[in-house]
Amino acid sequence: MFDDAKALPVTDRATTTRVIYLGGLGRSGTTLLERLLGELPGVAALGEVVHLWERGVLAEELCGCGVPFPACAFWRQVGERAFGGWTSWLAEQVLALRRRVDRTRRIARIGHRDLAEYARAYQLIYDATGARVVIDSSKHASLACCLVTSGVDVCVVHMVRDPRAVAHSWSRTVERPEDGRPMTRWGPARTAMHWTAQNAALELLAGRGACVTTVRYEDLLAAPERTLKVLAHELGLGAGPEFPFVKGRTAWLGPSHTVSGNPMRFHVGRVELRRDDSWVRGLPDGDRRLVNALTWPLRARYGYWGSAA
Numbered sequence: 662m663f664d665d666a667k668a669l670p671v672t673d674r675a676t677t678t679r680v681i682y683l684g685g686l687g688r689s690g691t692t693l694l695e696r697l698l699g700e701l702p703g704v705a706a707l708g709e710v711v712h713l714w715e716r717g718v719l720a721e722e723l724c725g726c727g728v729p730f731p732a733c734a735f736w737r738q739v740g741e742r743a744f745g746g747w748t749s750w751l752a753e754q755v756l757a758l759r760r761r762v763d764r765t766r767r768i769a770r771i772g773h774r775d776l777a778e779y780a781r782a783y784q785l786i787y788d789a790t791g792a793r794v795v796i797d798s799s800k801h802a803s804l805a806c807c808l809v810t811s812g813v814d815v816c817v818v819h820m821v822r823d824p825r826a827v828a829h830s831w832s833r834t835v836e837r838p839e840d841g842r843p844m845t846r847w848g849p850a851r852t853a854m855h856w857t858a859q860n861a862a863l864e865l866l867a868g869r870g871a872c873v874t875t876v877r878y879e880d881l882l883a884a885p886e887r888t889l890k891v892l893a894h895e896l897g898l899g900a901g902p903e904f905p906f907v908k909g910r911t912a913w914l915g916p917s918h919t920v921s922g923n924p925m926r927f928h929v930g931r932v933e934l935r936r937d938d939s940w941v942r943g944l945p946d947g948d949r950r951l952v953n954a955l956t957w958p959l960r961a962r963y964g965y966w967g968s969a970a
Contacts, residue, residue, distance in 0.1 A: 678787045678788045679814050680814060680815040681698065682796075682797050682808065684800055684819050684820065685821060685822070685860070686800065686822075686827060686855055687831075689822040689878055691820045692798060692919075694818070694820060696914050697904075698796055698889070700914065700915065701898060701904075703792060704796060705790050708917075709920065709921035709922050710783060710797045710799050711797075711804050711921075712799070712921035713786070713921065714752040714759075715756060716730075717730035717920045718749065719752050722920075723839050724736060724919070724920060725916070725918055725919035725927055730920065731747070736918060739789045742791075743785040743789035744785065755782045758779040758782070761779075762775050763804055765801070765859070767803070772810070776810065777811055780808055780811030781811075783797070783813070784811075787813075802862035802863045803862070805863065805866060805871070806866060809870070815871070815872070816897075817872065817873045818873075818874050819863045819864075819874065820875075820877075820878065821860060821877050823878075823940075823965045824853055824956040824959075824960055825952050826937065827856055828853060828944065830937070835924070844923075849944075852952070853952045853955035854955060874892065879936060881934075882934055886907045890902065910933060913930060914929060914932055915929060
């Protein structure tokens with residue numbers, strides 16, 4: 662634990678912010694869903710807050726609005742409200758807490774002595790946005806468990822996608838818009854194991870009393886507006902919120918202040934809502950058989966039986 666003089670500050674403002682936490686393995690459509698829900702009035706999409714400390718505060722990478730994190734007026738105000746300003750010391754302390762507390766292997770019995778301190782760093786950020794509802798697309802089941810266990814007002818949206826499509830996506834070379842470097846690539850075996858581990862861990866959260874709603878990437882892209890309306894209703898975002906920015910398979914997105922995520926977080930304007938099934942022809946047969954073997958129990962649970970469910 663930190664000394665009292667160095668601990669994270671305590672806010673005297675009543676906690677009113679609701680958190681929608683998007684969980685699932687990367688390349689499953691969470692960034693798209695976040696951007697769409699973030700267009701609703703009173704909802705602020707924050708990106709992958711788990712990476713804010715390293716990529717935003719320390720590395721000063723670009724915010725979704727296109728300017729470096731320290732120069733973003735939105736995040737500067739959040740930092741001032743929550744912590745009196747962003748500092749490298751603060752980032753290092755939260756990252757140290759993360760290494761001790763936030764681990765997938767500890768989900769079954771998460772209860773580290775520093776858990777409350779770690780979760781409070783996130784709660785302070787959520788509250789400091791001033792939004793009625795925030796979306797954190799950090800994805801990691803372990804962070805979701807930390808927030809739920811600590812009493813944060815959070816509802817988890819469990820986003821799933823066919824593991825064969827996810828494996829194909831992780832195998833491709835994609836440049837990071839921030840610096841042009843290639844994003845991390847994984848082989849099919851590693852992707853399949855992570856897909857199983859993350860989805861299985863997210864399945865455990867309902868047993869811990871968490872509000873959990875599951876959405877399939879394929880269903881979202883098959884009927885965008887209908888899926889969004891049902892989801893918004895389940896999340897308590899209104900009895901029947903309208904999505905005027907979605908027309909059929911086209912959506913219009915405004916600027917966002919997301920701190921991390923895939924390249925789509927920078928997109929402004931028209932976007933076509935069409936699912937990517939390039940894996941059907943692009944994933945080698947051997948890789949497909951390997952992914953099938955390593956993911957079959959959960960793959961069957963989520964309805965991924967055929968060549969393109």
